[in-house]
Amino acid sequence: MASDPHYYLPTGLSQEKKPHACVLTIFGASGDLTKRKLIPALYNLALENRLPERFAVVGYARSEMSHEVFRDKMREAISEFSRTGLNESVWRQFASTLYYVNGGYEDAEGYEKLKDLIEGFDHGARVLPVRLFYLATPPELYGAVVQKISAAGLAPKDSEGAPEARAIIEKPFGTDLQTARDLNRRVHEALDEKQVYRIDHYLGKETVQNIMVFRFANAVFEPIWNRRYIDHVQITAAETVGVENRGGYYEKAGVVRDMFQNHLLQLLCLIGMEPPVAFSAFAVRDEKVKLLRAIRPISPDDVFGNAVRGQYAAGKIAGKEVPAYRQEHGVAKDSSTPTFAAIKFSIDNWRWESVPFYLRSGKRLAKRVTEIAIQFKRPPLLLFKACAVEDVNPNVLVIRIQPDEGVSLTFEVKPPGPDICVSALSLDFKYEHAFGSSPPEAYETLLEDCIEGDSTLFTRHDEVELSWSLIDPIIQAWDRRKPTDFPSYEAGSWGPKQAEDFLTVDGRHWRNP
Numbered sequence: 001m002a003s004d005p006h007y008y009l010p011t012g013l014s015q016e017k018k019p020h021a022c023v024l025t026i027f028g029a030s031g032d033l034t035k036r037k038l039i040p041a042l043y044n045l046a047l048e049n050r051l052p053e054r055f056a057v058v059g060y061a062r063s064e065m066s067h068e069v070f071r072d073k074m075r076e077a078i079s080e081f082s083r084t085g086l087n088e089s090v091w092r093q094f095a096s097t098l099y100y101v102n103g104g105y106e107d108a109e110g111y112e113k114l115k116d117l118i119e120g121f122d123h124g125a126r127v128l129p130v131r132l133f134y135l136a137t138p139p140e141l142y143g144a145v146v147q148k149i150s151a152a153g154l155a156p157k158d159s160e161g162a163p164e165a166r167a168i169i170e171k172p173f174g175t176d177l178q179t180a181r182d183l184n185r186r187v188h189e190a191l192d193e194k195q196v197y198r199i200d201h202y203l204g205k206e207t208v209q210n211i212m213v214f215r216f217a218n219a220v221f222e223p224i225w226n227r228r229y230i231d232h233v234q235i236t237a238a239e240t241v242g243v244e245n246r247g248g249y250y251e252k253a254g255v256v257r258d259m260f261q262n263h264l265l266q267l268l269c270l271i272g273m274e275p276p277v278a279f280s281a282f283a284v285r286d287e288k289v290k291l292l293r294a295i296r297p298i299s300p301d302d303v304f305g306n307a308v309r310g311q312y313a314a315g316k317i318a319g320k321e322v323p324a325y326r327q328e329h330g331v332a333k334d335s336s337t338p339t340f341a342a343i344k345f346s347i348d349n350w351r352w353e354s355v356p357f358y359l360r361s362g363k364r365l366a367k368r369v370t371e372i373a374i375q376f377k378r379p380p381l382l383l384f385k386a387c388a389v390e391d392v393n394p395n396v397l398v399i400r401i402q403p404d405e406g407v408s409l410t411f412e413v414k415p416p417g418p419d420i421c422v423s424a425l426s427l428d429f430k431y432e433h434a435f436g437s438s439p440p441e442a443y444e445t446l447l448e449d450c451i452e453g454d455s456t457l458f459t460r461h462d463e464v465e466l467s468w469s470l471i472d473p474i475i476q477a478w479d480r481r482k483p484t485d486f487p488s489y490e491a492g493s494w495g496p497k498q499a500e501d502f503l504t505v506d507g508r509h510w511r512n513p
Helices: 032-047 067-081 088-095 108-120 139-151 177-190 206-216 247-272 281-294 300-306 431-435 442-452 461-480 497-504
Strands: 022-027 055-061 098-102 130-135 165-169 196-198 230-238 307-310 315-317 320-322 340-345 357-362 369-376 396-402 406-413 423-430
Touching (some): 032 055, 032 067, 032 088, 067 088, 098 108, 130 139, 130 442, 206 396, 206 406, 230 247, 281 461, 300 307, 300 340
Antiparallel strands (some): 340 357, 406 423
16 A cells, blocks of 8 residues: 555646546446546546546455556556557556555445545645545445445535545446336435436537537527427437347346437437526436426337337358357347347427437447437428439438447439439538547546536436336336247348338338448
8 A cells, every 4th residue: 555645747738627636436446347448538638638637546346456566457458448549658647646455345444445545645635635436346336335435434425624525326227217216215325416427428429418519509400400390310329249248247138228228318318308598417407307207108008019129140240250149158048138129209298299219229230330310301392293202302410429420411402414303412520520530538528527526418316217217118018028039130230120110110211321
């Protein structure tokens, strides 16, 4: 244990804003999330001079490890996973403020060691550092860790005269409505809601943050963002990968718990919510909650008319043979866990009445892409009687979240020639091309917001519970009626045929990027 813990002191260009001093403790510091995302993100913030003037990281996990060994492992992680590579001079400064404490997650002795180290950063400080506690542990430990932090006196509810403390909790936040309520109760026994940051990394993506700017800072779009002009909305999150080494987890979760309850419903909220009175955490999250309350619940009797599920069979991805879901490690040979789902939601408010929102997500699909497609209504065809109806395409606004972050708008033009016909063209904008560099990783943005105390991009307790209340009836109906046709789609396709039929019934079709 170092007797004189110290901070990262950034040099070079001054920051536009100087946050408070900060000590960040990562529970689960020996795990993949820390290695692949958290430490590389913090290093990139250091490289770009976006960390507080005084900053330190403390890793906490069960593994026996010295400070030096922890630093060596984190150097390897940054070399492999940082988007910027490794700058030796920045690394030396950053490494000097990485510390490690080993202990059990329900072991009071480990928390006392952690407290001794953290309090060492307070000595001689004119302003007490903010204490952040990042829970990168298995979800079943969230409640216990938060309560142990509180019991050890590391995160007092009343920050008057004490260090300000915040807990950052990874998804999944519960596995259904009841477990989410139970976890909220345990967390609130230890912390105030304003101290809790429930993280959804999708909300840290640059394009997701720009949805509100795009909608509310451009007068040309907001007046047509409603049922008079929009026919429907599609939100797609497609992956080419399978479950890899997460078969055991995925068997319990499935695609709906893994993607819909958090990521996709959050995107729906940002597209559908009303303008907030201010760009503040309180106002933005209030509008998201109002939108969730306006979504029409799907009753158990209506689930099979409003939702489709599927499971991938063997097939080819990028020319390579891949196994079926039931052949993956940790997956039951007769598994009925869905790896694909498509769900239609309706919103019962003035803006969106009769506009369906189609959400879909799946593994082992044809392409890795996450996008939101807003399809406008087809114009009247009286002027274009010489053209076939299918030749006059509706305008579509596409917000791409990954992999090529950007926005495109398709519109109709007349091609050269004597005939009055129409042809589709697209205006396309990519963030990397427009701004000369790739956008920051989501975790960089979210960690910086946590340090700053800005909870705008984090989910509130009532958001979590409302999301589960919409998803639970679907999962329960599927659990009661097991599928008879799994696996139902070939790996490398866009999902089961039933998903296409699902939209065809409504006179629409999926947009396959």
